[in-house]
Amino acid sequence: MFKPLPVEVSGERFTAVYHLRGSQQEAYEAAREICLEQTVELPDGLVPPGDIREHIVGRIEAFASVGDGIYRADISYAVELSGFELPQLLNVVFGNTAMKANIRVVRLDLPDVLLRAFKGPRFGREGLRDLLGAPHRALLGTALKPVGFPAHELARFAHDFALGGVDVIKDDHGLANQPIADFYERTRRCAEAVAEANLQSGGRSIYVPNVSGPVASIFDRAMFAKEAGVGGIEVAPGLVSYDVMRQLAEDDRLSLPVFSHPALLGAYLISPGHGFSYFALHGQIARLAGADAVIYTNYGGRFPTTPQDCRDLAAGTLTPMSHFKTSFPMPGGGMSLDRAPEMVEFYDRGVILLISGGLFEAGPDLIDNARRFRELVEKMG
């Protein structure tokens, strides 16, 4: 049917590593299908011979059992297929295959020529530590809530948390641009409150508003926040896309740390046999999209994340990716103050502890609660 046409490609390829479940034969067949599905989207018999088959169709570079009925397939693709654009890169890796069961993307191996198309995290772990004046210890984070409270009340919480020594005070992701505590008033008041507390304490706490919203407004909201003096922005790529997050992160006028929130992304992680690994999604892909810190649900909280998921994620925030900076894991989701020491140990201080409900719960005086949180962390060195 198709003529064998020449295709100009550089020969440079990137690799996605998949875990496939089933018998060896099923897994190998699945790997072969991925090679076609993610590229030419044609049955094998229709693939034109020559360059298309040789360079455009995905290529199984390695295939092996990794135990427990799981097989690992390393599949490479011509870098040109990505168009050097993030949405299309994700599309090649998992676009249509996401509609098939028993396939999980566990890591990406991307060559320099592809990574150079992206800036990666602007601040990274070291940059955030510099901003916050905390070169070694674990960092403290919390979330303002509940939705429904007026802006001045949320700002009071922000003030008290900052005064007590919490480094990163972010919006709960449920705070968007509702008529109650709308984005602009909330951002202005909370940024002011944190600045005031810093002045009083000599600290360097930052307020991080949630800018997730309609794409036409999101850049305006972020610029408004910048001018209001915030220290970072929170973006939920599951709601507004990884590419919007990347664009915010790469914007030189904005130049603010980006905190990735996992809303709606759970579907990619919840089944160990499907989606993306924590390493690939919250580590590598979040960094491709410029996240300086990635918020997720810690093990032992009210979500089913396991310690192994968390280790996997933390490894993804550090794994070498060309010129990319590292990013910070920011685990939360039902953590209480008494979990702080264990978390610091688990993440070896390379962590922003996100304790919000637990920080409100710890006693009637929020400044005191924040101080206890800070002491617990400082004791760990």
Added chain:
Amino acid sequence: MFKPLPVEVSGERFTAVYHLRGSQQEAYEAAREICLEQTVELPDGLVPPGDIREHIVGRIEAFASVGDGIYRADISYAVELSGFELPQLLNVVFGNTAMKANIRVVRLDLPDVLLRAFKGPRFGREGLRDLLGAPHRALLGTALKPVGFPAHELARFAHDFALGGVDVIKDDHGLANQPIADFYERTRRCAEAVAEANLQSGGRSIYVPNVSGPVASIFDRAMFAKEAGVGGIEVAPGLVSYDVMRQLAEDDRLSLPVFSHPALLGAYLISPGHGFSYFALHGQIARLAGADAVIYTNYGGRFPTTPQDCRDLAAGTLTPMSHFKTSFPMPGGGMSLDRAPEMVEFYDRGVILLISGGLFEAGPDLIDNARRFRELVEKMG
């Protein structure tokens, strides 16, 4: 801890219907957790009494067994929580809860006051039928491929398909803006080729390029396509977000039919106990985001979609939603020409049949293949 503060809300609420798996007690507990997780994100004991508990926390309006260890919970939320913005609406419905197992959003019940914030599909089924001059019969669709072929070759395919009577000729979703057949050249050539074929045949076929790409370029690409004479645009909300699709659909300068592609969305659908139902995601949410047609994988192809999923989806494209127009199901994913009659019958002509690999495979002459496809469909009335 928290003061009981007054909250101004209208009293209007929207409802998300969840299916919860487990024992009755587990399911009811999960429903109660959703009410908190999706709103105040506080443990029950911390929720301030008064307006926050009464109006802001989600409310279980109904709870019942629907058999097979599945329970249905109808949970309502104050419309104000959505901020009348699509990302935040999806966030309230499933944001954090997506990180928990055994919970599926099966439908949304949205009051007029909320739906008025969105335009919905601009053309809908009737509008598309008008554009294509096909008031009654099933519509024919196909995809240009494979990636790697030059633009003039893809344009030749487009020409032949149009001449043979295929209504909607779209890019394969793997065609983005790669150096080979870049977006601009491909769009220009394919739009021209289809226009030429229409002139020859008196037909009204449309070319639908894939505009999915970096958010900073996507509106430019769409406007370029409009000026090149395309008849619609293909957008993958899993890659660029539902809100970007909505913005494209609602743009009066653009005013083009929008075809939603399911790349990366599979993770929300693949597990019957998690994510969104086909009704909610590809029916209701796609329409909230302005999709005039929704591409997905049909049952009996190379994807695990079931006939029940497809019926569910089709019902979602038609379900009344205030002023919203309906949308078209566009099933594909491994369909061959001989499946056409069965598909027309299954969807009762309310369908755009997406046959691409199968159309290339049907014989060496693409015009002939397209004519056979058209005849098969016309025979069904």
